[in-house]
Each structure stands twice: as structure tokens, then as C-alpha cells.
Amino acid sequence: MKNEETVLSEREKILARVREALSVPAHVPGAHGLAPLAASAQSSAAGVRQWLPKVGNSFAEQLGLFQKNATELKTDFQLFDSAEEMRQALVRLRDAEGWKRVACHSGDLTNAICPPLNLPMLRTDKAYDVHEMEACDAGISECDALVAQTGSVLVTSRSAGGRALSVLPPHHVVIARREQLVADLPAAFALVKTKYAPDFPSMISFITGPSRTGDIERILVLGAHGPKRLTILVF
Amino acid sequence: MSTFATGFLKQARVMTADLRHRKIIRTALTNYEIVRDKRKGAFQSWESARSAAAETKWEAVNHLDKYLVEFVSKLEARGTKLHWASTGAQASEIILEIVREKNARSVIKSKSMTSEEVHLNDALEKAGLEVVESDLGEFIMQLRDEPPYHIVFPSMHLTRGEIKELFERELGDAPSDSPEELTMVARRALRKKYLTADIGFTGANFAIAETGMISITENEGNARLTAALPKTMVSLLGIEKVLPRLEDLALFLPMLATAGTGQALTCYNTMYGGPRQPGECDGPEEFHVILLDNRRTELLADAEQRDALHCIRCGACLNACPIFRNIGGHTYATTYSGPIGSVITPHLRGLQDWKHLSAASSLCGGCTEVCPVKIDLHHHLLHNRRNAAKEKPALIERSLYLIFGFVANRPALWSLGKKLGRLSQPLHNLVKGSALDPARSWTQTRDLPPLAQESFKDWWKKRNR
Amino acid sequence: MTITLFIPCFIDALFPRAGISMVQLLEGLGHKVVCPPEISCCGQPPFNSGYWDEARPVAAKVLEQLKDAEAVVIGSGSCGAMVKKFYPELFAGKPQEAMAKKVAARTWEFSDFIVTKLGVTDFGAKFPHKITFHDGCHGLRELGIKKSPRALLAKVQGLQLVEMAEAETCCGFGGTFAAKFPMISTAMGDVKCASAAETGAEYIVSNDSSCLMHLQGLLSRQGKPLKTIHLAEVLTQK
Structure with missing residues (x-):
């Protein structure tokens, strides 16, 4: 590596150029001046919320919106009345897809829901072999939140079994409680901050539908590199 | 006339005469417009969102020193190694040093226009490394040995038939020309690479100062895998990528998706704040972030055009541009094509060599109208023309205008x-x-x-x- | 009101009937129209090519002619944008800056003046044809004019307006751009003409003669039956 001094000096050179450049003030964009900027800095979440797509006020509306978004995104979303129903649904998934081995992490929900699968299970609670995970038929994880506005699942490296569990196996199954539904993106970011700041997980990810691409003639294909299927089970 | 200008004119003549090509681009972009308009319509106020995004970027770019220092110190506090590069060559050299230190043989890359800008693949390949692009479009373009056609849709000008032939020739694997099957060919080919690559390389869409994170937007999951599996992760980003606060993403992520691809939100939006942290089961042991200037500070010093650094590389201005639609992305012969490329390339690579891009516009303003961060794109094309003429007037043209003025005033x-x-x-x-x-x-x-x-x-x- | 009518150079030399129609329409509403005889051109060709120092004397002469006008009406969105939007920028920091701003504030594009300022839409015109409307980019995006010409067309008897898919797409003229990059300009024009033809219209109508000159040039060369006509001429048809 370069010695510390050179690295520092490049940093200082760039910052010096930045400061010199900024010594000439730029005009403020359009009708927006310094005063509104300061204001928007303070009320940014509230401000943004009124311009983003509508989410509805009641929990039922938001749940309905999540469901609608999930369908559009080709996410398989299933809602249950009890943990038991959810356990059965997971077993049905296993049978339908012929799972032989799944990857999973330990958590209150996973521990409660996964045992009836009766399958060899790769645990990601500590370091694991990626080749073994690659051979798994599904990755089962918890999440931090579901976002009604966008139909997204919010996962982190801490809440959802690391970085790879939700993208390496061909099928990602999320298990969640309905209380985990949040209205919109501002609420989701607020939750990340309250839950983790300042010790954030090294990865925070919004997953919005199964992996996809449109790089060939702009035609939608699922399962480009990440999972072809995304199932969200909620009770 | 610069050799770049001569090449541009020649290529523009070829491409405008290629009706098949023009039709492919028009069809693709017309479909894009339909979905984008639907998504824009879902916003309670797209126009207010644009203003807010412009303000936030203005705030970030006009206090860039402060936010960069904050971003860097937050990242370093959690074990990320920060590097600063004044030039593209320096950026490549920093990565090569990491490669040497790690004794690395292969690099898996997720999509990064900044790496195109510094010609990273060339540098790595010259050093004997295997470099694999993992984004499907970029993978296709790498197999063709061509630069990306468009900053968001790298292979939009190719038909499935052409991609099938390419896969047959280069991979010996192309069961049919169905996009589904062709995508699966790439998936199979790349799976092995993620698992064996020594270094995972990414770009970044945003850099969050407040929390010290980079944010990556993608659809395929290739960046997620790139950032999960290799032992070393390296991310290269321009210094202008900074956003002040984490919650700014609540606005920028849906706007980038809407303007970029007409999605409500791109499939994966991921923030990385460091290497694997204590108690985490996977992720890279080392995380390097390289901040690149490469003459961005020259653009920053032009107060009139400073807002060009607000760009979030969504590609909306390319999609709207009737010039781009008719000459295609490669004719520009620049990393960044379309209106934004025509505005910034003269700053990044020399005004006299690249002023022809600013001249090659009817100044219709379609780009400015769709820009989600309200960059005054078409007026900056006019400003580039003015600056170019002032710095080095074309003798004949200027004489004609002097005669014109003389006659007009009599x-x-x-x-x-x-x-x-x-x-x-x-x-x-x-x-x-x-x-x-x-x-x-x-x-x-x-x-x-x-x-x-x-x-x-x-x-x-x-x-x- | 005394209206100072600025007839763009290309209307003066190539399409005088559009200018004559504007005079007739404004006078028909009971206003006094004056045309400053010393105005040749707004200075856009050198300005858009980046030769601002060379454009300034031309623009200064225009300003001098317009400085005392009560209302300036310009028969083109493009020249209108030049005076209203770009003169203040061209003269920023120059002695004429205040004058440029004053004139800009009193300047209108023709159709927008009639509809927005005068509140008139109906001239009792008759034009029994199917038409499509081309929005000139400068009028549309620099001056924000979209509704006014349509409000006027809506009152023309027998006229059927069919919007084309590419109504807001540039026709490819772009002033000197059309000569510097003829292949790109022509390709853009072809897209526009094809879109207009798709509507089945007999005429492309616009409030900007410069765009129409480009489109008509392409259509005639290609032997297409589609014709072009300025909005003001449509409004004087009986």
C-alpha cells in the first residue's frame, strides 16, 4: 500500500480543490433559496411523505396496498391467522418445490416456524460455507419491516441471517408478523435509525420483489442473479 | 475540428441512416415512457419531489467538503479503508495495489459507470487479472468487447437474436433466443464467478454522510452477491455522490427508480456501512472505498454549471433526448452519453475536444424537463457553446456572425x-x-x-x- | 392598447402571410399595431452558436426599438424566448441589463398574448380540416405555452385537432443546428413527420414558422401530401 502520507495528501489536495471551487457561490436552483433549504433539512421526512405515493391511513389500507404491490412485483404474499397456519404453509412450500436442504438463521420467528420442515438446515448464525448455501433450495429469513408503499422487505445483515442468505438460494422466504408493516419509506428509514443507530448493521437492504432483469429487449425476466422466487409469509 | 468531432459526425451519419437501429431504440424508449409516466403519476407531487431532490443535492454539493469529511470519518470509524484519487489512473492504481496485497487473481464487478470512466477493466486485465462484469447488460457488452450503450440500459440496442449468437460464440451455451433462457445462461456462467472471485468490485449510487454508508441500486441481485461473497470489497465513487442524511434516500431511491426504469422502487436498494462487523456471519473482511475526483472539482468550480454534479445517473435525459434516440449511445464516444454527457464531458475531458457534443443539440429542453434533480441541462449546452467560442472562436464562423450583425443593424x-x-x-x-x-x-x-x-x-x- | 409587433426575420422574408394575419387579428380586436421598421433579427443565430459578444449588438438594437413599448408581441415562440428569457441573461452585467429585464417582462408570444393577456379565443374563423399541432420547443419549454394555441384552435369552426404522439418532440430544426448536423436534424424531422402523418391530418399547424419551414421542407422533398400552416393564418380563414 501507499504510505500513509501520500494517501493523506491526496485527500488534502482534493478537499482543498473542493473548498476553492466552493468559494464562488452557486446560484440557488429555481425558486429555491437558502431559507427553504434549512427548513427542509429539519422536516425532511414529513416533507417527503406528502409528495411520495399515497399509502392510506389505516392499517387495513396499508396491508391491502402491500398485497397489491406484492402481486404487481410477482412476490408470493400469504397472510395467516396464526403461527400454526404459517408452519403448515411452509411445509406445503417444501413439498411443492421438493426442497432437500434449506438455509436459515436463528431468531424468534424462524425458531418457531421452521422446525416442522424436518430438513437439513444450514445455519448462518456464524461463519458458514458458501458452497453449501449455494446448494440450498431456499433461504428462510426474518426481516426488519415490510413497507406498504413499495411492497418492499427491509432486511439487514443482523436481522436476516447475513448478506447472502436472502440472495444466494433460488427461493427467498421471508417470515414476518403483521405488526412489522410500516407505511412508507420515511417510516422505514426512521425505524432503521431508532433500532440501530449508531451501531448499524454493515448491510441494510430493501428487497422489492424477486431478482429481475430487463437487459434483453427490455423484457422482464425473474431470477437474474438473485432468487427467482420471493415468498413473504405473514401472520 | 477535433478528431473526436470528426468521428462524431461520421458515426452520426452512419447511425441516423440505420433505420433498424433507430426503430429498436424508439420502441424500447416508448415502452419506458409509458411505465415511467405511470410511476410519476403515482407520486402525490412529482414536481415537488423534484424540487426537494434538487434542493437536497444543492445542499450536498455546495457543502461538499463538510459532507465528504463526515462520510469518510463515519466509514473509517467502522473499519472501512478510505482512499482518495485525483485521477482515474490513481484510482486504478489504488485498486491494483489492493489486488497485489491480496494476491488476487479474479475480480467480480457489479455495474459501475465510474469504473468505465477510469477504464478500470483495462488496467486490471493488463495486470493479468480475470475481470467479470456481473450485471447482465454489462456482461453482454463485455463479451462483445464494447462499452455500455446507455448508462442504465447497457445493451438496449441488441436484439435477442444477436445476444443468442453472442452467447453461442463466446460461451458455447444458448439453448434458444428467449430472454428467459438467455438470462439463465448468464446466471449459470456467473454463479461460479461469485463463489471464486477474490475481490468484489462495485460502484455506488449515493454516499450517505450522516451514517457513513454507500447505497447501491440494482435489479438483478448481482451487486448484493458481489458485496456478500468475495473476501475483499472495493467500491469506487465520484466525490459528488454524497447525500447529507440517511432519510434522504426515502426520496432519492423512488425517484431514481421512477426516472431510471419506470419502477416504483428498484429491486435491491442496499446500504453498506463497513466490512463484516463483529457478530456478523458473512460479508467481506475488508471494505475499501475510493473517492474519485477526476476533474469533478473543475466542474464544481464552474458555479454556473455546478448543478451538473447533482446528477444521479438515472439516464432519463438520454431517454428523452431526440438526438440520443437517433444517433445512439456509442456515437458520443464518451463514458456518459446523452445530454448529461454532452454537458459534463467538456469539463471532464477538455472543452475544445468535446464542444461538438454541446453543439449537436437543437436545445429543445426535453432533457431538462425530465431531469429528476432539475439540472439546467440544455442551458448548460448553450453555456458550453459560449465558453468554447469565447475561449477559441472559429474564425470563419465568427466572421460570418460579425458580417451578419453588421448587416442586421443596417x-x-x-x-x-x-x-x-x-x-x-x-x-x-x-x-x-x-x-x-x-x-x-x-x-x-x-x-x-x-x-x-x-x-x-x-x-x-x-x-x- | 398599442401593440408593438415583432415579426421574426424568417416570417418577414419567407412567410409574410403569417405576419399579415397577425396584424389583421390584433387590429380586428381594436388595438393599434406598430411594427418597428429597424428590427431585422433577434440575434439568435450567433447567440445559440455561442457567439454572445457578436449577438449582443444585434440584440441591443432590438432592445432600443422595443424599450418604450407598452406590450411586445412576437410572432414566434423561439424569438419570443430569445427576448423574454435570454436577453436578460445575454445582458447580465451589461449597461442594458435593466432595459432587457423591462422589455422581457412586457414581451409575449403571439398566441399566448391573445389568450392569456387579451382573454380572446374566438375569431369566428372557419377551417374545415383535420389538423395536428406541433409545439415548438422554445414556446413550450422556455415560455411554458401549451394551452393557448389549443384554446384558439378549439374555437375554429370545422377544425378537428388530432394530437400526435410526438407533439412535444423537437422537429429537429434548432436553427444553425439544422445546418451543422443535417443528418441528425433530418432524422428528427422524419420522426416528427411520421408521427404527424399517423394522425391522418391534412395540416400541421404551429405557432412557430421556423419549425414549419423545416417540416415543410422535408414533406415537400419527400412528396408527402401533408401541408403546414401557421396558427395565425388558420385564425384568419373564413
């Missing part, structure tokens, strides 16, 4: 000019469209209306006599 002369024009019209008809025609650049493809026998001013004068 109504008798102006009127005489019109009369002479009328008289010489029959002569012009003799040479119309031929090599002798002074108006050839117009008359080759278009008729010229005849000068009226009685001009408006003649009529007005007669009437008020």
Missing part, C-alpha cells in the same frame, strides 16, 4: 440582402442540392421555401404609406 443593407436573395433565387435553383450549393447542408434533404416576392415589411410599408 436595415437598408438587410433589405438589400433580401432583394439580392430574391434575384439570385433562379440561380440557386440551378445548383440546388449539388456540391456547388452554399445551402447544401439544408437542401440535400429538405426543400427551401422561396423568398416571398413581397416581404412582410414591404407590405407594411406599402400599407402605411
